[in-house]
Amino acid sequence: MRSESAATGLRCVDCQQSHELDYRLACEACGGLLEIQYELQRLTDEPLVQSRRTGVWRYAAWMPVHDAADFVTLGEQPSPLFPVPRLGAELGLRRLWIKFDGSNPTGTVKDRSSQTAVACARQFGFDTIGVVSTGNAASSIATYAARAGLRGLVCCYTQSTAAKMAHIAGVASDVIWYDGVYDDMIRHFDAAVDRRWFFDGGATRNPYKQEGKKSIALETYEQLGRAPDLMVYPVGMGETLLASQRGWAALAATGRIEKPPRPVSAQSTEANTIAEAWRSGDDLRAKTIGYTVAEGTAVGDMGAKGRLTLRRIREQDGLAGDVPDQETLDMQRRLAQVEGLWVGPTGAVPLAVTARLAQEGLIDPDAEIVCISSETGLKGDWPPLGVEGQKPSLDLIRRTLDGVSNK
């Protein structure tokens, strides 16, 4: 039977050594990161979209899963791509778009990588997939594991939000709630991965897991009919930027577009390692970070993925920026007020960084810009507003409409 996938092998991003298409987390020769290679002729000749399929499987040939029996889906539709002209006018940008990934089943962009992660777990014969996460990745991996009939082992720290923890408790077959931060658990997790106790659902090494996020580029191309000038991504481990730009590069290699859009890395100032290296021209330097409301960007030491992210940004003439939390929260609120969209802080960072880069003259006002809003605003930690209730009356309605009531 012919494979659904056009994948042909793995290649090291550092020493370029080729490897078989098996479950492998690092280059045998140099320890570098691996990327999946595809037969370009097939991707060129076949139609991009399989319209009878849903989720990342609409682009099955571009994904690393051979047998459709391993596909896993919750009927995902392409996420919305829409212009935000009112906000654009405020920022002096004439062609500003948002791609809203909060419409995914668990409300975040992570559902794209979870589809390929869980399908590959099946493909390589695992009955369990594991992940360490502060919340969003945990519920997403657990969701698709349940859907596939696999066990999902999620390790989540006890400082996550009530909404995220309830979600995880609802869907996950196996949860470890732990005291401490990501770094305290990840080394034990990696040791378990090395023993092959479960399939690696983490963001640091596995070349198969993040491949689903390539669909961001493919969908955007399908919806827009062209490549925009700039794609702006929230950057934590760099997965979304790396995978999507790989998609754009493949669209160029198959002759569908002339060249990939310029990638823009958007980080919190608290964790601005890519932005600092890009501005200084130096190598990436890890930093010890504290709290940021943009939890999806809270990575101080990106390791090999960070070096690759910086390299791709430089190769593809990209940009990088960062914003303090207050600018992120202001943008979250402004977006809701002028366009109605309620995104989480991490989902507001790309717009906030775009605003800042435009102000600094680094973005052309006529550039076509797509910002990835990676999460819904419903997953946050919302303390009670503490509003005073008023006594219902017609007069209260009238005064509110006249703007004389308290708002």
Added chain:
Amino acid sequence: MRSESAATGLRCVDCQQSHELDYRLACEACGGLLEIQYELQRLTDEPLVQSRRTGVWRYAAWMPVHDAADFVTLGEQPSPLFPVPRLGAELGLRRLWIKFDGSNPTGTVKDRSSQTAVACARQFGFDTIGVVSTGNAASSIATYAARAGLRGLVCCYTQSTAAKMAHIAGVASDVIWYDGVYDDMIRHFDAAVDRRWFFDGGATRNPYKQEGKKSIALETYEQLGRAPDLMVYPVGMGETLLASQRGWAALAATGRIEKPPRPVSAQSTEANTIAEAWRSGDDLRAKTIGYTVAEGTAVGDMGAKGRLTLRRIREQDGLAGDVPDQETLDMQRRLAQVEGLWVGPTGAVPLAVTARLAQEGLIDPDAEIVCISSETGLKGDWPPLGVEGQKPSLDLIRRTLDGVSNK
């Protein structure tokens, strides 16, 4: 210029009197509910889907908005429709589907009606739209009002969840937080509507507002390629059932299907007025209700909409059932565990009622059934889980995988 819409007029559901297609909330002759009439020949001859459009505007001819300049959208895609074979096997149902409306921009089915509500507010020259709501309708109306550049006046009681209140505070231009319950505010609101201070975004009267929910039927038909045997809806004011079944009736009238699916009303036992009347064969009787976790079904007095809902169920050979909160919560959890999907309580009620009706022998095990899951699980009120964090270690991972650790 030709109208985008095939709407031709309004007709009273009781006395059948016809009215012009203007902003009108009740029949002039008898005070009955109005429904929008369409030119069937045009709906028959034209393609169902305008694939270059998004949201309910993919079916623009079937909606009551004449000028595309009044359309309002956040790039909504059709909501996912997918089979749940594992859950179906547990319930003894071989062809069970879920249509998951939690993928909408604000996470609920209300985004469908908000699209037509806000577009019609524009069409009829209003600069403000208003609604009284316990949370979901408020954030949805406010979202589309902001997107359209209108004012959104939302009246929400102070007992809503923190997540819903934060969302409303983020998007709404004008909020009234009030002490009391729905009934305390709605009479003042209705008095303001009668004075035309704003466009009526409520569920009791306005024939234009709910029309967007007709798209549930049109999408399901488009995705499935046929009518299922049964469509199961959560019922509060009955809007979703009424509008969707109007869509199915029109699909039958235009020759696309033989007959509409049988509608099934799913309610909480706390607010089971339709179920009680259906079982007894009597008229609908209002009841005073207390709290139910399925907030979207918490309506004790459905009024004219309730009588119409019951009539349509009887005309279309439908069914009605109800479940206590514990069955709703058990189904919410079971769905998450075996299929991965995390829905809100109201979104679990249709499945819980289906399970019960199947158990009672009222549903054929071979029937094709589509359950509307109307909201994401992310909008709920989640108190801290109170879990004990453990110290990270490789041994902890091993014990969890072996099932000997606490879960």
